[in-house]
Amino acid sequence: MKGYYKISVFLLFCLIIIAGCKRNHYKVNTSSIDADITIKRLEKSLFEPDPAKLQANLPLLREEYGSFLQLFSYVINAGDINNTIFPGILMNFVTDKVNYGVYEKVIQLYPSMDPYEKELEEAFRHYIYYFPERHVPSVVTCITGFNNSIITGDSVLGIGLDRYLGRDSEYYPRLEIYGYMAARMNPYNIIPDCMYGWGSSEWDYDALDYADDNVLTAIIHEGKVKYFEKCMLPELNDTILFGFTADQMKFCRNNERQMWQYLVENDLLFSTDQFVIRKLTGNAPFTSYFTNESPGMAAVWLGFRIVESCMMNNRNLTLSELMGTKDVQSLLQKAQYNPE
Numbered sequence: 001m002k003g004y005y006k007i008s009v010f011l012l013f014c015l016i017i018i019a020g021c022k023r024n025h026y027k028v029n030t031s032s033i034d035a036d037i038t039i040k041r042l043e044k045s046l047f048e049p050d051p052a053k054l055q056a057n058l059p060l061l062r063e064e065y066g067s068f069l070q071l072f073s074y075v076i077n078a079g080d081i082n083n084t085i086f087p088g089i090l091m092n093f094v095t096d097k098v099n100y101g102v103y104e105k106v107i108q109l110y111p112s113m114d115p116y117e118k119e120l121e122e123a124f125r126h127y128i129y130y131f132p133e134r135h136v137p138s139v140v141t142c143i144t145g146f147n148n149s150i151i152t153g154d155s156v157l158g159i160g161l162d163r164y165l166g167r168d169s170e171y172y173p174r175l176e177i178y179g180y181m182a183a184r185m186n187p188y189n190i191i192p193d194c195m196y197g198w199g200s201s202e203w204d205y206d207a208l209d210y211a212d213d214n215v216l217t218a219i220i221h222e223g224k225v226k227y228f229e230k231c232m233l234p235e236l237n238d239t240i241l242f243g244f245t246a247d248q249m250k251f252c253r254n255n256e257r258q259m260w261q262y263l264v265e266n267d268l269l270f271s272t273d274q275f276v277i278r279k280l281t282g283n284a285p286f287t288s289y290f291t292n293e294s295p296g297m298a299a300v301w302l303g304f305r306i307v308e309s310c311m312m313n314n315r316n317l318t319l320s321e322l323m324g325t326k327d328v329q330s331l332l333q334k335a336q337y338n339p340e
Contacts, residue, residue: 223303
């Protein structure tokens with residue numbers, strides 16, 4: 001019995017170790033944090049009433065939507081909302097047959113935003129956990145004429161629902177939106193895109209004023225924003241986080257070392273050529289510097305892996321410090337990044 005007892009204890013110990021290894025280190029306890037979000041729907045306010053009453057309703061729209069109405073106006077190319085021509089341009093937008101058809105499709109697909117409110121609240125609870133001094137933005141949905149997925153401003157986050165009609169939406173081929181881009185225009189991409197957009201806005205690349213504008217800085221900056229997104233949505237699958245297919249994700253994991261070595265050996269990391277930077281970090285069907293099997297933005301995934309390694313090896317480094325740091329070389333050194 002003593003031998004059996006020892007084996008049982010040993011097996012229990014092994015299970016505890018395995019469970020600890022598998023623990024999601026992104027998960028934190030946010031149960032005591034409040035992040036109330038109510039999503040306002042500008043598209044309903046614009047398309048539901050009689051268009052003849054639109055101009056008379058403008059003061060109410062200004063009051064309800066505040067600064068977002070101006071942001072929205074810029075997105076649909078309607079200019080300054082204080083300009084005398086703004087009401088007429090907005091009227092044309094609302095009465096356009098195609099726009100109204102899109103609005104009907106949006107209402108059919110999104111009769112209620114309640115599920116998204118709950119998901120956003122959970123994400124922003126994580127935001128307040130890591131950044132208690134910051135505030136949760138107000139959130140507004142709209143139709144943008146397919147111009148913008150996410151709109152950010154001071155304390156406001158906008159969602160262009162016409163950019164989330166599903167990868168097979170009839171509108172996207174008509175607009176010549178590439179298939180690899182339409183593949184990410186689904187309802188389940190809304191919340192991840194919101195958090196990525198918010199992170200990109202709060203820690204803007206240009207505003208951070210990095211010492212060097214090169215490939216290494218670009219991929220680590222994008223890696224920081226992706227790491228932020230993962231911290232806000234700890235249960236998010238990496239395929240959705242990066243917009244990769246399962247095969248593309250597998251390619252990255254199997255070829256991490258080779259991709260990194262390629263960047264190092266071909267002196268690409270310190271390239272300041274904007275064309276090279278865009279090719280490595282921009283949205284594309286694949287990364288031409290690697291192979292056709294690689295996903296676009298595979299180098300961003302490498303940046304994320306560097307940042308993740310940095311945070312895993314420096315547990316005293318806070319997310320706030322990470323996002324604000326401008327010393328890319330220091331992050332790389334702290335990461336001790338050495339893919340196998």
